[in-house]
Amino acid sequence: MCGIVAYIGKKEAYPILIKGLKRLEYRGYDSAGISLVNQGLKVYKCKGKVSDLEGFAAGKDISGSVGIGHTRWATHGEPNDVNAHPHFSGNENLAIIHNGIIENYDSLKKELIQRGHTFKSDTDTEVLIHLIEDVQANENLPLAEAVRVALTQVIGAYAIAVLDKNDPEVIIGAKKGSPMVVGLGKDEYFLASDATPIVEYTKDVVYLEDEQIVELRPGHEIKIRNIENEVLTPYIQELELHLEALEKGGYEHFMLKEIFEQPKSIADSMRGRFHVESSDVSLGGIIDYEQKMATAKRIIIVACGTSWHAGLVGEYLIEDLARIPVEVEYASEFRYRNPIVHEDDVVIAISQSGETADTLAALELAKSKGATIIGVCNVVGSSISRITDAGSYTHAGPEIGVASTKAFTSQVTVLLLMALRLAHKKGAIPESRFQRILAALEKIPQQVEETLKSAALVEHISAEYKDARNFLYLGRGYNFPVALEGALKLKEISYIHAEGYPAAEMKHGPIALIDEEMPVVVIATSKGSYEKVISNIQEVKARKGKIIVVVTKGDKTAAELADHVIEIPETEEELVPILASVPLQLLSYYIAVMRGCNVDQPRNLAKSVTVE
Numbered sequence: 107m108c109g110i111v112a113y114i115g116k117k118e119a120y121p122i123l124i125k126g127l128k129r130l131e132y133r134g135y136d137s138a139g140i141s142l143v144n145q146g147l148k149v150y151k152c153k154g155k156v157s158d159l160e161g162f163a164a165g166k167d168i169s170g171s172v173g174i175g176h177t178r179w180a181t182h183g184e185p186n187d188v189n190a191h192p193h194f195s196g197n198e199n200l201a202i203i204h205n206g207i208i209e210n211y212d213s214l215k216k217e218l219i220q221r222g223h224t225f226k227s228d229t230d231t232e233v234l235i236h237l238i239e240d241v242q243a244n245e246n247l248p249l250a251e252a253v254r255v256a257l258t259q260v261i262g263a264y265a266i267a268v269l270d271k272n273d274p275e276v277i278i279g280a281k282k283g284s285p286m287v288v289g290l291g292k293d294e295y296f297l298a299s300d301a302t303p304i305v306e307y308t309k310d311v312v313y314l315e316d317e318q319i320v321e322l323r324p325g326h327e328i329k330i331r332n333i334e335n336e337v338l339t340p341y342i343q344e345l346e347l348h349l350e351a352l353e354k355g356g357y358e359h360f361m362l363k364e365i366f367e368q369p370k371s372i373a374d375s376m377r378g379r380f381h382v383e384s385s386d387v388s389l390g391g392i393i394d395y396e397q398k399m400a401t402a403k404r405i406i407i408v409a410c411g412t413s414w415h416a417g418l419v420g421e422y423l424i425e426d427l428a429r430i431p432v433e434v435e436y437a438s439e440f441r442y443r444n445p446i447v448h449e450d451d452v453v454i455a456i457s458q459s460g461e462t463a464d465t466l467a468a469l470e471l472a473k474s475k476g477a478t479i480i481g482v483c484n485v486v487g488s489s490i491s492r493i494t495d496a497g498s499y500t501h502a503g504p505e506i507g508v509a510s511t512k513a514f515t516s517q518v519t520v521l522l523l524m525a526l527r528l529a530h531k532k533g534a535i536p537e538s539r540f541q542r543i544l545a546a547l548e549k550i551p552q553q554v555e556e557t558l559k560s561a562a563l564v565e566h567i568s569a570e571y572k573d574a575r576n577f578l579y580l581g582r583g584y585n586f587p588v589a590l591e592g593a594l595k596l597k598e599i600s601y602i603h604a605e606g607y608p609a610a611e612m613k614h615g616p617i618a619l620i621d622e623e624m625p626v627v628v629i630a631t632s633k634g635s636y637e638k639v640i641s642n643i644q645e646v647k648a649r650k651g652k653i654i655v656v657v658t659k660g661d662k663t664a665a666e667l668a669d670h671v672i673e674i675p676e677t678e679e680e681l682v683p684i685l686a687s688v689p690l691q692l693l694s695y696y697i698a699v700m701r702g703c704n705v706d707q708p709r710n711l712a713k714s715v716t717v718e
């Protein structure tokens with residue numbers, strides 16, 4: 107969690123930092139702050155969003171061409187002005203920003219207190235900058251070396267940037283477990299949690315690896331060392347990110363833009379990966395591991411949140427098409443429950459950000475047990491994509507709204523392609539079925555476009571239910587994960603309690619909740635267990651629940667029972683989750699807007715959860 111950005115060069119740092127922080131605000135927005143080298147070190151910080159920081163800094167001296175900035179998602183210490191970053195060292199010669207958690211901060215703090223340090227905040231970060239100060243003073247070391255030595259004493263995760271009043275021409279960065287990318291401009295350097303604050307200034311970047319320390323001095327080459335003090339050669343990469351992808355492009359919210367981008371993002375996820383005519387699917391990233399995957403005794407999918415829901419769809423797809431047993435695990439549970447993992451297991455991690463701490467840790471565990479690890483990530487160069495043996499990017503483009511939308515449909519698309527590839531390789535499905543699904547897949551972007559035309563209808567339905575206190579989402583088979591995902595979307599952005607359930611499970615408990623106050627969203631598309639879902643709808647109707655159905659175009663039976671009907675185009679059963687999730691995304695979006703919620707930055711959440 108938290109976003110960090112830094113600039114050193116000849117330009118004014120403040121506007122670059124503020125713009126960068128706005129791009130990183132998806133990572134947390136409890137507080138924001140900057141530090142500028144300007145006849146000493148200035149720190150401006152406050153509780154709230156980057157716009158609050160701008161208000162706070164207005165009229166103050168914000169000049170200077172060296173600076174660091176931070177937007178926080180609170181872990182240690184409540185979100186307030188004092189706990190906001192940057193933090194000063196005790197002598198106020200150093201300032202730090204930090205993303206991550208220093209796990210042994212308490213013992214370090216006690217030692218530092220014994221050595222005379224006093225602390226202003228409750229944060230682990232302040233402990234780290236005091237430790238650096240302590241090392242610097244006691245061992246008389248330059249900043250880069252003091253940072254390195256201090257970090258040898260630290261347990262935990264960090265991406266940090268440090269300024270030194272007495273050496274104003276340098277920024278020191280370091281990372282372990284939290285992402286950090288350095289931008290290389292002409293006589294200037296940038297440093298950030300991801301490339302979004304950097305892309306408009308330079309395309310040349312270096313992604314730091316864990317336990318690397320970088321020294322950025324304009325006019326000098328970038329210097330990277332590892333924690334053992336070995337000098338490393340930087341690997342400079344060219345960014346493939348475009349600025350337009352980071353703007354709202356006329357939409358009121360990023361979430362709405364991202365929902366409407368899905369015809370393109372799904373097309374991008376499948377581009378060049380299948381050919382209907384030659385009846386062929388190929389995923390370049392996993393080509394060398396296909397055999398291993400196809401013959402695996404078991405595939406374990408690990409993920410969190412929306413990506414976990416995509417994993418559930420993946421389970422149904424891989425088992426149904428490729429006939430390989432699949433288990434889907436919450437990464438946070440998997441990593442701590444001493445799971446049985448064999449060397450012939452294949453573990454697939456699904457993650458939009460590629461930075462989710464629990465997913466990363468689950469993968470590391472699986473790797474340590476000798477399993478083959480495969481990634482399905484959206485962010486290119488992310489931590490998960492770098493530790494996996496192989497993987498397929500989803501290519502959905504940057505997703506900025508905290509609620510995941512286009513990333514989900516792209517994950518499902520890639521998992522379907524993976525399942526088809528494995529099925530083909532194993533000869534597990536008849537050619538006719540393989541071809542039918544490919545032909546249906548080719549039509550999906552256009553059908554998503556068609557589905558999006560229901561936006562006005564969904565907005566109208568939203569107005570009727572915006573004040574509901576609870577929602578139930580029901581689906582069976584491939585539509586069960588869609589129900590879970592629909593409920594999660596509503597919860598996270600509109601703060602209405604919502605439950606997703608397998609439709610048949612309703613009678614084992616949740617049916618007790620149903621009365622005339624309860625809106626029940628049922629995904630009742632024509633294939634799979636359609637008749638059984640109709641019976642479930644009858645059960646809701648008999649108890650006077652309000653029924654909103656998502657049905658296949660032209661459906662009469664479910665439509666007649668329901669209070670509201672949203673149609674999606676007909677497709678193969680395996681592809682329904684992609685189409686059916688779109689109106690549910692719209693429903694949560696419009697309800698949240700009508701309730702006056704901050705759709706792109708819902709309370710207490712952050713886009714990528716890089717802490718446990």
Ligand code: M6R
Binds near residue numbers: 410412457509713714
């Ligand atoms: O970046 P990841 O896909 O690993 O993130 C996993 C979850 O944190 C994420 O899907 C979260 O549940 C979203 N806010 C859901 O919209």
